[in-house]
Amino acid sequence: MSDARIQGYSRALFEIARAEGTLDEVEDELFRFARSYESSEELRTALTDDQVPAEKRQAIVEDLLGGKATSTTTQLVSMVVGSGRGRDLPAIVDQLVQRAAGSKDLDVAEVRTAIALTADQQARLKAALENATGKSISLKTVVDASVLGGIVATIGDTVIDDTVRTRIDQLKSRL
Amino acid sequence: MSFLSTISLIAAENVPNDGVGSTSLNPILPPIGEMIIGSLASIIVFSLIVKFAGPTIKKSMSDRTARIQKDLDDSAAAASAAEAEASKIRAAKGDIDAERSRLYADADTQAEALLADGRVRIDAEMVDLETRAEAELVSAAGRSGDELRAEIARYSSGAIDSVVNGTLDNAAHQDLIESFIARVGSSTGAAS
Numbered sequence: 196m197s198d199a200r201i202q203g204y205s206r207a208l209f210e211i212a213r214a215e216g217t218l219d220e221v222e223d224e225l226f227r228f229a230r231s232y233e234s235s236e237e238l239r240t241a242l243t244d245d246q247v248p249a250e251k252r253q254a255i256v257e258d259l260l261g262g263k264a265t266s267t268t269t270q271l272v273s274m275v276v277g278s279g280r281g282r283d284l285p286a287i288v289d290q291l292v293q294r295a296a297g298s299k300d301l302d303v304a305e306v307r308t309a310i311a312l313t314a315d316q317q318a319r320l321k322a323a324l325e326n327a328t329g330k331s332i333s334l335k336t337v338v339d340a341s342v343l344g345g346i347v348a349t350i351g352d353t354v355i356d357d358t359v360r361t362r363i364d365q366l367k368s369r370l
Numbered sequence: 371m372s373f374l375s376t377i378s379l380i381a382a383e384n385v386p387n388d389g390v391g392s393t394s395l396n397p398i399l400p401p402i403g404e405m406i407i408g409s410l411a412s413i414i415v416f417s418l419i420v421k422f423a424g425p426t427i428k429k430s431m432s433d434r435t436a437r438i439q440k441d442l443d444d445s446a447a448a449a450s451a452a453e454a455e456a457s458k459i460r461a462a463k464g465d466i467d468a469e470r471s472r473l474y475a476d477a478d479t480q481a482e483a484l485l486a487d488g489r490v491r492i493d494a495e496m497v498d499l500e501t502r503a504e505a506e507l508v509s510a511a512g513r514s515g516d517e518l519r520a521e522i523a524r525y526s527s528g529a530i531d532s533v534v535n536g537t538l539d540n541a542a543h544q545d546l547i548e549s550f551i552a553r554v555g556s557s558t559g560a561a562s
Contacts, residue, residue, distance in 0.1 A: 310543045316551065323555030344538045345546040348554070357550045359534055367527045 201283055205290030208271050212291075213298075215267045222295045223335075224268040228260065229288035230337045242281040249277045292335060301333040304350045307358075309342050324348060327355070 212221035232238055238259075242252055253273040260269040275284050296303045304324050306312070312320065321334045328350055344359035399405065 308543075308547065309538070310540070310547075312547065316547055319555070320547075320551050323551050327554045327557045343534060344543050346550040355550075355554060357546070357553070359538065359546070363527075363530055363534060366530060367523065 200280075201286045201290055204275060204280060204283070204287045205294055208275075208287065208291050209294045209298075211271060212267060212295075217265055217267050218295055220265055221268045221271065222292055224260075224264040225271065225288045226292055226335050227337075228264070228268070228272060229285040230339075233285050234339070239281075242276050242284075245279070249279070252281065253277045292333075296333040299333070300331060302328070302330045302350055303335055304332045304348050305335045305337060306346060306348045307337045307339040307342050308346050309338070309340055309344050309359075311338050312336055320346070320348075324350065324355075328353065 208221075208225070209218070212218045215221070232242070241247065241255055244252075253276060256273045256276050257269055260272060272284070275281065275287060280287070292303050304321070306320065317334055317336060321332050324334070325332045330350070332350065342358040342360045343363070345357045345362075347354065347356040347358045347361070349355075400408070
């Protein structure tokens with residue numbers, strides 16, 4: 196999909212969520228769903244297979260998110276998948292997150308960890324990143340087992356990587 | 371009666387007859403009349419022979435002489451040709467000997483040249499082979515070293531993953547997270 200179309204979809208989703216007054220919640224749910232979508236090949240296949248009717252793909256989304264996310268989030272994802280743009284869902288959501296953060300003069304910090312962070316850890320990490328970068332941060336956490344341990348934070352073009360995976364990779368390259 | 375019979379009869383009338391037969395007065399020579407008649411008869415016979423058989427005999431003798439001469443000439447010519455042929459053969463034999471000597475000399479020269487070239491080529495090939503073998507040995511040693519390092523790295527990588535996965539419990543995860551937060555929090559405006 197072209198950047199313009201991704202921008203269009205993300206703007207539409209942003210405006211709907213803001214109009215509904217659930218922007219923060221929807222943004223967070225969409226972000227988590229997009230990361231789950233990226234990490235699950237089975238989910239990607241189910242939501243992007245053109246042989247599967249749009250209604251069935253939307254039913255899959257509703258089964259997955261129904262009761263676990265707000266109805267706005269469910270309907271927005273269902274709309275994107277039903278229109279055959281499932282492949283671009285992560286890019287659309289990332290644009291939405293950037294747009295939402297930008298609307299509040301925040302920079303998005305995507306943080307990946309091997310285990311889930313507690314609320315306290317998230318708050319302290321947010322403060323630490325704001326202190327390190329001098330920017331106001333919108334923290335987005337992703338549980339990613341591939342990092343093995345530690346944290347990697349991405350704020351725009353800046354990457355702060357202190358993961359076990361990276362250390363192992365560096366050790367392997369030295370070997 | 372023929373002429374000869376008449377002469378014989380006349381002669382016989384001059385020969386003394388003792389009653390038994392004609393008897394010569396000389397034990398060696400016949401009676402003169404017989405001698406004359408015999409001589410005349412001989413002359414006549416000889417003359418006739420000379421007259422009638424002489425040309426034939428003479429021609430025959432001439433032919434024979436000519437034939438013998440021809441044979442002699444042919445023999446001389448054959449002998450001359452044989453001598454010439456023998457000379458040629460002797461010359462040819464001499465040429466063959468010279469040619470054989472020349473061929474032997476050429477063969478020796480070529481063999482020496484080939485031997486010299488062969489020695490030079492073999493020396494060069496030996497040097498080339500030694501150089502290539504040394505390069506191959508160095509390359510093989512390098513490859514073996516690289517393969518060994520790659521093998522060690524592969525085993526080490528697997529071992530590291532296994533050890534890390536086995537030792538990263540929740541406490542270790544928490545330590546890593548807290549360490550990260552503390553480190554980032556202590557830095558100011560210099561994220562890397």
